[in-house]
Amino acid sequence: MKVVVAHNRYREAIPSGENVIVDTEIAQLTAAGIEVLPFQRASDSIGDLPLVQKALLPISPIYGRAAQRDLDELLRRERPDLLHLHNPYPLLSPWVVRTAHAHGVPVVQTVHNYRQVCSSGLYFRDGHNCVDCRGKAFGWPAVAHKCYRGSAAQSALMATTLAVHRSTWKSVDRYIALTGRIAAHLKDYGIPDEHIVIKPNGLPDPGEPEPLGDGFLYAARLSPEKGLGLLLEAWRRHPDGSLGQLRIAGDGELRPLAERADAERGDVTYLGALDRDGMVAARTRASVIVAVPTWNDVLPTVILEAMAAGRPVLGTDVGGIGYLLGIGEPVEAAGWTVEPDAAALAEALPIARAGAAAVAPAARKRYLQAFHPDVVTRRLIEIYTSLIENSHPSPR
The missing domain is CATH 3.40.50.2000 (Glycogen Phosphorylase B;)
Incomplete structure (x- = not known):
């Protein structure tokens, strides 16, 4: 089995559990005999991008042109069985789902937050939980409250991205919800039950625990x-x-x-x-x-x-x-x-x-x-296998 793992890495200066989980999952899949093709971009690289790509950064969450070109080449060359997406923002964009489908490659996404609906991904603002954008065709509250990076302009861009890609997200072949709460969020968004599976993250076994300390x-x-x-x-x-x-x-x-x-x-x-x-x-x-x-x-x-x-x-x-x-x-x-x-x-x-x-x-x-990896990796491979066996290889 050959799997593309797509992820936009968060900045290393800000500790990211999602980066750790993606790295761990790649290692666990590789150890289990899966051929993994990492397709990753890093937010830390934005400062080093060519001027043309920097000029296009404002629209990259909607359509990351460079990423789509590179992914298209990878899919043509490697002909993977599926693509597993984690975080697409800002350099990949949800358009990777469309690019994969154009090659007849089914897509799995692990949902780590509430970004299908919420511009910040947290359902949280100004010190309290917030679902003001839930059920809206366009997230005007996110713009008004500057929910994305404290900027009205960037919040408007993210709200536009979420509106543009509503059909993209609903075309994902299988969603991996980390918990039942995330599964409920996806169902509320309109994802059918049969397109959602629940599988938590896992971590490598560090070995037998040391004696407890104090505090x-x-x-x-x-x-x-x-x-x-x-x-x-x-x-x-x-x-x-x-x-x-x-x-x-x-x-x-x-x-x-x-x-x-x-x-x-x-x-x-x-x-x-x-x-x-x-x-x-x-x-x-x-x-x-x-x-x-x-x-x-x-x-x-x-x-x-x-x-x-x-x-x-x-x-x-x-x-x-x-x-x-x-x-x-x-x-x-x-x-x-x-x-x-x-x-x-x-x-x-x-x-x-x-x-x-x-x-x-x-x-x-x-x-x-x-x-434990033996538990969660086996479950992930079962999800992959089920999707591949029931997918249609022709381009969409």
């Missing part, structure tokens, strides 16, 4: 929707030192918030942005991983990494977090969830610290049963 680790992009402000408000409701150490890893617009907490309290340490080895070390020193987004985060990679390392998670009950931790399922939960409220989170912090050792084995077990 809490928060590791995320330091942006409002990731919940750093919520966590620090809850943390300050406890006396300094009473919960052990809170370590904060990451960078972003709320970095001053983390630095101020570090300066004000002896039990808060800001670690800055960490590389992969640094993150492994920080997880090892912790007993509980904190993941407290206030938006409906689809499937946070930091939680997968925590469970793989045998660390329980204290999370907010939003998006796919409850599903990840097995909350409400007939399994022992891999952690705790609370409403995204400072009082509820403050109450849960000492409970999580006291219960970490007892819950840690369940975290590792949840990873092995639901998110």
Whole structure:
């Protein structure tokens, strides 16, 4: 089987779980004997593009001319069995779906966010969840609120892209929804049930967990929707030192918030942005991983990494977090969830610290049963095989 994996990589300066997942999936498929043809562009490369391509950047989300030319050549040369798309913005554009279909190549897309409808992809703005653009032919609210990169002009372009490509998205042969919530989002968008399968992401097995450390680790992009402000408000409701150490890893617009907490309290340490080895070390020193987004985060990679390392998670009950931790399922939960409220989170912090050792084995077990490569890669190959067997090779 020969598969093109198409992905526009997010900027490396901003940690991206999606980049990690794509790299991991490529490695897992290759190890399983699938011939993978990566077709990737990187947002970091925009500054080095030729002048002509830079001039065309404003329309690249609608139609990435250079990407379509290169993909056309790849499809002619390699004649793959299917194309698996992740993020198309801004350099690939959803037009890759049309290019693949012109060659009779079926398309799978993994849906990592809500970008079919929402210009920011988050269903979140101004500190609260927002679905103002849902059901609209054109996302005027996104333009009014400058939802895409804080720019009315760029938001108008993204809203136009989503309107233009509504038929493109509805032509995708199979959608991979990471959770039931994403499946519901796709159904609301008009995708038939038979075109949606649910398959979570997975991560490589890091091996048997190290003994638990002490304290809490928060590791995320330091942006409002990731919940750093919520966590620090809850943390300050406890006396300094009473919960052990809170370590904060990451960078972003709320970095001053983390630095101020570090300066004000002896039990808060800001670690800055960490590389992969640094993150492994920080997880090892912790007993509980904190993941407290206030938006409906689809499937946070930091939680997968925590469970793989045998660390329980204290999370907010939003998006796919409850599903990840097995909350409400007939399994022992891999952690705790609370409403995204400072009082509820403050109450849960000492409970999580006291219960970490007892819950840690369940975290590792949840990873092995639901998110290990042997499980998720086998499921992905089954999805590919089913699609190829039922696809029509003639161009559309």
